[in-house]
Amino acid sequence: MEYIKIFFVNTALLITLAYLANLLFKHTITRVPEQLKQVIWVIMAIFAGWLSSFFGYRLDEQVIFDLRYVPLIISAIAFPEPLLLILIGVGTGLMRFTFGINLAAAAGVLNLSILGFICAAISPWIRRSSMSMTSKGLIIILAVNFFNAVNISLFGVISFYEYISKIMPITFPAGIALSVLFALIARDFHLERERIRQIEGANALLSKQTEELYKNRIVLEERAKQLLLASQYKSEFLANMSHELRTPLNGILNLSELIAEIDDSTAREEIQAYGNLIHRSGEDLLLLINDVLDLSKVEAGKLEIVHEEVNISEISMLLYQQFEVIAKQRGLDFTVKLEEGLPETLVTDPQRVQQILRNLLSNAFKFTHQGGVSLTVQQEKRRQGARETSWIEWAVSDSGIGIPKDKQLTIFEAFQQADGTISRQYGGTGLGLSISRDLARLLGGMITLQSQEGQGSTFSLYLPAAGEEKA
Template identity: 65%
Template sequence: MEYVKIFFVNTALLITLSYLANLIYKYTVTYASEPVKKVSWVLLAIFAGWISTFFGYRLDEHVIFDLRFVPLIISTLAYPQPLVLIIIGVLTGLTRLTFGVTEAALVGVLNLSILGFICAGLSLWVQRSAASMMYKGLITILVVNVVNVLNIAVFGVIPAQEYIMKIMPVTFPAGLVLSALFALIIRDFHLDLMRTGQIVRANELLSEQTEELHKNKIVLEERAKQLMLASQFKSEFLANMSHELRTPLNSIINLSQLIEESDESRSVEELSEYGGIIHRSGEDLLSLINDILDLSKVEAGKLDVIMEDLNVSEVPDLLLQHFSVVAKQKQLTFSVSMDEEVPAVIHTDPQRVQQILRNLLSNAFKFTMAGSVSMNICVVERQEGPASRRWIAFEVQDTGIGIPPEKHDLIFEAFEQADTNVSRKYGGTGLGLSISNDLARLLGGFITLHSREGQGSVFALHLPLDSGVSV
């Protein structure tokens, strides 16, 4: 019965150690990384085995009976990783040497090492089996206790017959019962640790979700502000658009009515003048409608570009013909120049390029009251990472009212640039730059802006010339 008493003492010590370890683990190791948790478990299991040996029953000066194999059973169920179990088995066996290097101690090292490999094999079964945890626990306890008995009988220093007849009938059932009892207690501790870990993870998840909700709230508030601004800009745009549409329509309706009601008192010159005004009003109305249609096509992704050869050398003459009358009417100097290195032909959509350039020049003339408007066609290189790329640039420069820096981005956005005061004073819908910017992107290029309020502006359309040249 002395064996049973010692086994009970071993069990009480292991339970006490497990309880203290549970407290330490719950409030410290739980928050550590996975490698730290694994190392902590291995050290704890080895220390528990050493404590069991320290308080074990000494049959004689060198032979010790204890429950040092119980931490291996618990590790097999709670931490089923083969390599970890082999390490625990071998190192727990080596702790037996701290009580003296004897034949019995070497047998103890061999016994625990064999049990470590047995538990490693059992852990694979524990991971893959669909059986209940209780069934897995009973099988593990039975196998480890049986192998422990066989190891002592085969390799032990006590004669096999004496061990089997006198010692094993008491230690084997006591080991089974106490192992099962301890396993149940540790299993409860383990479940408590798992619940604690789940609570910690749940709290972390809640914190992350709270932070994400806060970020989403900020994003939603920002979008709400943007929607309010967009609504305001669109309202102003519609008000301005209605004004722009009514002006040419009223001219067309009123003058056409005058022509219809005209008598012989009206001269041919008057009628011709009326016809000219109606024609210009119709062109203005058509231009407005084209802007709106182009914007709708771009936003719907249905605006196609037709890539053809554009004769760049013809561009200056075309633009001079188109805008020379406007320059003369406003008493502005207008010039178009082209550098010598500009290629004669580029591959792009000629119609869209001319549309962009007309928009840029129309804006330049619209917002320039005195001075000059000019356009220079040149070749530029822009650094793009480790390489540079060649572009053809159509630079439109004016001496107009200029644009404050805070509005440089806004003027390229649809509706947002439709400032009521500016639009009412200078006319137009304010969609030209937005459409031009979208068209430039469709052509593989972009538009740049350099401007300061009261000091004029420089808009430049950049179109690619080649795929890039390494530098």
């Protein structure tokens, strides 16, 4: 009966310790990292085994009967990690030496160490098995109690006959019964840990979803702003386009009406002047229509590029002849400079190159009131990774009003200008730079911009030199 009494004393102590440990884990230790949590568990399990021995039943000065192996059973159910179980088994066994160094203590160390290795050996099965936690717990209880009895009978200091006939018939069933009680406590602890883990997982998932919703909201808000801006830009474009179309159309209609009403007294020179104005208005109207058609072709992927060998100096000369008159009319300097080392020819689409450069030069003259405009053609080497590529740069520089930094990206978008109001001073539809950028890409090149407000701008068209890959 003494064995039963002391086992129940051990049970009361271990239940109290398990309850306190559960509170500690629930309110504090669950918030620490997993590795630190396991270290704390090992310390608590070893301390529980030592406490069981401290209040154990002393058969004599050396032999102590207790439930020190129960924390190992609980650990095998709650933390089925081989290394952790070995540490608990060996650590609990070594704590037996605190009650005296003797043969019984050495046998206790050997017994708990063996039990720790046995639990470590079956821990992989515990993790992988699809059996219920109750079934796993019963198997662990039976295995640990069985091997505990075998170890005591083989390595204990009590005679084999006395242990088998007098002690084991009482301690073995009592140990199993009390182990089951602790297994139920461990099961509740395990379920609590699973519940906490599920709550943490749900919180993490909710936090992630909240973050994704926040990001999506930012994206939607940004897209809403872009749609609003796009709507605003298109409205401005339609208003600008109607203004730009009306101007040449009104000129054509008014002048043609004047011509229809003239009589024989009208001078020939006056009629010629009317005809020239009608022709110029028609050209302006055709240019606007061509810009819109070119933009739609580029966006639809229908614009054809014809590559042929062209003379670089010939393109420069044609541009000079075209814009020299405009420069004189506006009182501006206009220079075209070809740097040394340029190749004679370039394989590209000459019509589209001239279209891009005409757009850039037209803008330069439009926004320049004093000073001048220049076109510089040179060859430039650029490094792309380990390769060095050769480019032909057409740089259009002016001393005009310049472009604010916050507008230097938007002016390349369709329907947008640095000044988007209808009553702005310079007019235009805002399509020239957008078309030029897209054409440059189709030619395998690019357009760059350097500008400072009030100090002019430089637009550079880069085209790959002969034999170079496209950008």
